[in-house]
Amino acid sequence: DAGVIQSPRHEVTEMGQEVTLRCKPISGHDYLFWYRQTMMRGLELLIYFNNNVPIDDSGMPEDRFSAKMPNASFSTLKIQPSEPRDSAVYFCASTPGGDRAQTFGSGTRLTVV
Amino acid sequence: KNEVEQSPQNLTAQEGEFITINCSYSVGISALHWLQQHPGGGIVSLFMLSSGKKKHGRLIATINIQEKHSSLHITASHPRDSAVYICAVRERGAQKLVFGQGTRLTINP
Numbered sequence: 001d002a003g004v005i006q007s008p009r010h011e012v013t014e015m016g017q018e019v020t021l022r023c024k025p026i027s028g029h030d031y032l033f034w035y036r037q038t039m040m041r042g043l044e045l046l047i048y049f050n051n052n053v054p055i056d057d058s059g060m061p062e063d064r065f066s067a068k069m070p071n072a073s074f075s076t077l078k079i080q081p082s083e084p085r086d087s088a089v090y091f092c093a094s095t096p097g098g099d100r101a102q103t104f105g106s107g108t109r110l111t112v113v
Numbered sequence: 114k115n116e117v118e119q120s121p122q123n124l125t126a127q128e129g130e131f132i133t134i135n136c137s138y139s140v141g142i143s144a145l146h147w148l149q150q151h152p153g154g155g156i157v158s159l160f161m162l163s164s165g166k167k168k169h170g171r172l173i174a175t176i177n178i179q180e181k182h183s184s185l186h187i188t189a190s191h192p193r194d195s196a197v198y199i200c201a202v203r204e205r206g207a208q209k210l211v212f213g214q215g216t217r218l219t220i221n222p
Contacts, residue, residue, distance in 0.1 A: 031208050043199065043212040056209060091156060097208060099163075101146060104156040 004105035006092050012111045018080040021108045023092030024073055033102065034067055034077050035091040043091070049075065050097070082112045116140050119200050119213035127221055132187040134216045136200030139181065146210065147174050147185050148199040156199070159185075190220045 005024040013019050025032045033048040047057040052069045060067070064083070069075040079086055089109050093102040117138045126132055136145070147159045160167050160174040162183070167174050171190075176183040187194055197217050201210040 033209065042214045043201075045209050045211075048209055050208070093156075095208070099144065099161070101158040101161045102210065103158070104148075106155040 004092055004094050004103050006090075006105035006108050008108060009106065010109045010111075012113065013082055015083055015112055016081045017112075018078065019082045019086075019110060019112075021077040021090050021092075021110070023075045023077070023105060025075070025092070025094030026103055027073065028096060029094035029103075030097050031095045031102075032069060032075050033093045033095075034075070035093065037089045037091060037107075038087075046077070046090075079110075082110075084112045087111050115214070116211050117200055117202055117213040119198075119216050121216060122214065123217045123219075125219045125221065126190055128191060130190050130220075132190050132194070132218065132220075134185045134198050134200075134218070136183045136185070136213055137181060138183075138200075138202045138211075140202065140211075141205045142178075142181075142202040143205045143207075144203045145176055145183050146201040146203070147183075148201060150197045150199060150215070152196070154196075159198075187218075192220045192222050194218060195220050 007022045030051050034046040035043050036046055037043045046059045047067045048055055049069045067077045089107045091107045092105045095102040120135045144161050144163045146161050149157045149159050162176050171188045173186040197215045199215045200213040
């Protein structure tokens with residue numbers, strides 16, 4: 001089992017550019033979560049999916065952020081246009097649900113200059 | 114007030130010392146998680162508990178549901194235990210986690 005796979009590991013982009021982060025959950029995990037981690041705010045939930053359907057997107061900061069899960073093995077988090085305040089580490093996690101723990105990916109460190 | 118509060122925010126100790134990190138929460142939960150994050154590293158789940166106590170090696174996690182409080186203990190601490198420890202709760206009927214701010218632990222040799 002390769003775990004939760006995120007790409008890229010690092011992304012540096014200029015303000016105003018579109019950024020796409022990718023996540024492949026563990027096979028068989030029905031839940032997928034996108035988190036953002038900053039020094040100021042710690043870890044925050046952005047959105048999560050159950051069986052590819054968005055369940056709670058209340059943490060998505062604004063319309064510049066969007067997330068999709070076209071199938072059970074792939075999800076994207078897109079920021080358009082990006083701003084310097086979006087600089088953070090973005091984690092994806094998945095779980096089978098119930099009483100099972102979440103498994104986190106290695107994260108994508110995003111820097112917007 | 115945050116739903117999940119951890120203390121202390123920072124902790125520095127000498128190798129071999131007994132370490133305690135505390136977590137208090139204000140909502141009804143179905144489970145509490147302790148996570149570990151090494152500098153520049155990913156997040157690893159250490160424990161998930163809903164009652165009582167769990168032990169894994171030198172790490173012990175306890176929870177008191179009535180008092181809405183959990184502790185993470187490290188016995189015979191070692192420099193490799195240096196990391197950020199994060200408490201997170203899963204509210205009843207939900208799958209999402211709410212996180213504490215984390216405790217940065219530094220163990221000096």
